[in-house]
Amino acid sequence: MNLDNIRIVLVNTSHPGNIGGVARAMKNMGLTRLCLVEPRQFPHEQAEWRAASAADVLENVVVTATLAEAIDDCQFVVGTSARERRIPWPLLDPRRCAARIDGISEREQVALLFGREDRGLTNDELKLCNLHLNIPTSEDYSSLNLAMAVQIVCYELRMLLVAPQLPAAQDEHWDTPFATRENMERFYAHLEQTLVEIGFLDPAAPRQLMSRLRRLYSRVRLDEMELNILRGILTETRKWVERGRRAGN
Amino acid sequence: MNLDNIRIVLVNTSHPGNIGGVARAMKNMGLTRLCLVEPRQFPHEQAEWRAASAADVLENVVVTATLAEAIDDCQFVVGTSARERRIPWPLLDPRRCAARIDGISEREQVALLFGREDRGLTNDELKLCNLHLNIPTSEDYSSLNLAMAVQIVCYELRMLLVAPQLPAAQDEHWDTPFATRENMERFYAHLEQTLVEIGFLDPAAPRQLMSRLRRLYSRVRLDEMELNILRGILTETRKWVERGRRAGN
Numbered sequence: 001m002n003l004d005n006i007r008i009v010l011v012n013t014s015h016p017g018n019i020g021g022v023a024r025a026m027k028n029m030g031l032t033r034l035c036l037v038e039p040r041q042f043p044h045e046q047a048e049w050r051a052a053s054a055a056d057v058l059e060n061v062v063v064t065a066t067l068a069e070a071i072d073d074c075q076f077v078v079g080t081s082a083r084e085r086r087i088p089w090p091l092l093d094p095r096r097c098a099a100r101i102d103g104i105s106e107r108e109q110v111a112l113l114f115g116r117e118d119r120g121l122t123n124d125e126l127k128l129c130n131l132h133l134n135i136p137t138s139e140d141y142s143s144l145n146l147a148m149a150v151q152i153v154c155y156e157l158r159m160l161l162v163a164p165q166l167p168a169a170q171d172e173h174w175d176t177p178f179a180t181r182e183n184m185e186r187f188y189a190h191l192e193q194t195l196v197e198i199g200f201l202d203p204a205a206p207r208q209l210m211s212r213l214r215r216l217y218s219r220v221r222l223d224e225m226e227l228n229i230l231r232g233i234l235t236e237t238r239k240w241v242e243r244g245r246r247a248g249n
Numbered sequence: 250m251n252l253d254n255i256r257i258v259l260v261n262t263s264h265p266g267n268i269g270g271v272a273r274a275m276k277n278m279g280l281t282r283l284c285l286v287e288p289r290q291f292p293h294e295q296a297e298w299r300a301a302s303a304a305d306v307l308e309n310v311v312v313t314a315t316l317a318e319a320i321d322d323c324q325f326v327v328g329t330s331a332r333e334r335r336i337p338w339p340l341l342d343p344r345r346c347a348a349r350i351d352g353i354s355e356r357e358q359v360a361l362l363f364g365r366e367d368r369g370l371t372n373d374e375l376k377l378c379n380l381h382l383n384i385p386t387s388e389d390y391s392s393l394n395l396a397m398a399v400q401i402v403c404y405e406l407r408m409l410l411v412a413p414q415l416p417a418a419q420d421e422h423w424d425t426p427f428a429t430r431e432n433m434e435r436f437y438a439h440l441e442q443t444l445v446e447i448g449f450l451d452p453a454a455p456r457q458l459m460s461r462l463r464r465l466y467s468r469v470r471l472d473e474m475e476l477n478i479l480r481g482i483l484t485e486t487r488k489w490v491e492r493g494r495r496a497g498n
Contacts (some may be wrong), residue, residue: 021394021397024390024394024397025394027387027390028386028387028391028392028393028397029387030387030389031387041315052392052394053392054259054390072399072447085424088424090419090420090421090424091416091419091422092416092419093415093416096415096417096419097407100419105308122470131419135404136404136407136408136411136415137277137278137279137407138276138277138279138407140276140279140301141276141277141303142272142278142326143277143279143301143302145270145274145301146398148270148274148277148396148397148400151400151401152399152401152404155384155401155404156386158385158386158387159342159344159385162385166342166345166370166385167340167341167342168345169379170339170340170345170349171339173337173340174337175337233298
């Protein structure tokens with residue numbers, strides 16, 4: 001994936017605030033090349049305000065009078081399409097579209113087209129595309145805000161870019177090693193003894209108590225530090241039991 | 250996945266426009282339950298304006314004075330977290346987080362917490378969570394707009410919900426059957442004959458011409474109608490060749 005070879009092309013955008021929102025959405029995900037085809041109002045202070053710290057994306061914007069000028073040097077063009085078209089075109093969701101662009105962007109220029117706020121891209125514009133992209137939405141309300149649509153597509157590109165670095169499991173980047181089975185068994189023995197001593201566990205009628213505690217701690221996967229904390233609590237508890245017995249004598 | 254069991258909780262939101270943007274982002278992806286903990290300004294016309302056709306989400310909003318009130322009945326709480334924390338917590342990206350929520354939301358109440366625009370959730374708030382969620386962003390500009398962050402997370406939930414219906418290949422929902430190998434071979438024979446007749450292909454020195462044309466059409470996967478169109482062109486072309494020969498006689 002080479003994000004520098006991917007440009008976002010907005011066609012006939014009405015609201016300058018959306019242009020700013022797009023600029024921010026792009027920069028948040030590492031894209032910088034924005035092209036505006038016949039924007040209704042640009043430059044505009046609302047665009048700057050919504051762009052926040054993506055002012056540089058707006059400064060480097062390319063404004064063209066026609067779509068052709070915006071994409072003529074591209075080898076691969078993708079058009080976002082909300083509706084079902086009469087002539088089906090190659091169509092993918094944002095995730096599979098990002099996967100398709102991945103290798104192409106290494107070598108060639110890619111354009112992602114987003115249409116007007118109220119009616120998207122025309123059929124003629126969609127016919128210029130190698131691939132159509134559809135973002136799944138609820139049937140109750142399928143009209144996405146323009147900047148939101150760009151955000152989702154750019155997010156999918158970034159996810160693909162950073163995939164190898166993302167933690168695959170929720171505890172992958174833990175700061176402490178997880179406890180070994182041997183140490184867990186020592187802990188369970190320590191716990192059981194203590195529960196007997198404080199009178200919570202009756203060895204004659206243990207019920208499922210230890211099974212339930214084992215299930216709890218195996219589910220959570222204790223790390224070594226947590227294990228030491230729990231064993232420390234048990235040790236201190238047993239001291240109080242001894243102290244109490246001596247006092248009772 | 251049961252989206253009705255998932256609520257979005259915004260903590261101390263400053264800008265009412267963001268609340269509206271969140272409402273729209275949610276409804277676009279099929280979520281409806283929005284909860285606001287101590288919003289600075291709500292209700293507000295900017296919220297209504299940005300919500301567009303998601304006014305019903307705003308009407309059904311639950312406003313609470315404390316975070317506890319907003320999540321006390323939840324069995325699973327996820328907090329969005331931008332920064333690396335000193336004490337690591339179970340942490341996932343939006344995709345894996347959605348996968349984790351998938352089954353839980355079938356049976357239990359899930360809350361997704363989003364913090365303040367300028368500084369996110371506090372450490373104390375993050376400690377209430379079962380899981381932390383981090384959206385990958387560019388190092389150059391990591392601060393996502395609040396509504397954008399909600400949009401990405403809700404999009405991942407929807408992608409999981411609709412995954413079985415999404416086309417896995419770009420030509421899956423084609424309107425015409427694709428050509429069989431047998432018909433493709435007939436087409437290549439027809440094409441080759443025609444190219445010889447018009448004098449474009451020299452049988453004595455064919456070079457790689459037919460190989461290149463085979464590569465082209467096998468890459469594009471012709472459907473039966475496209476194949477008929479191309480064969481029609483060849484048939485008409487050969488008629489002109491015959492006519493030209495007769496004229497030459």
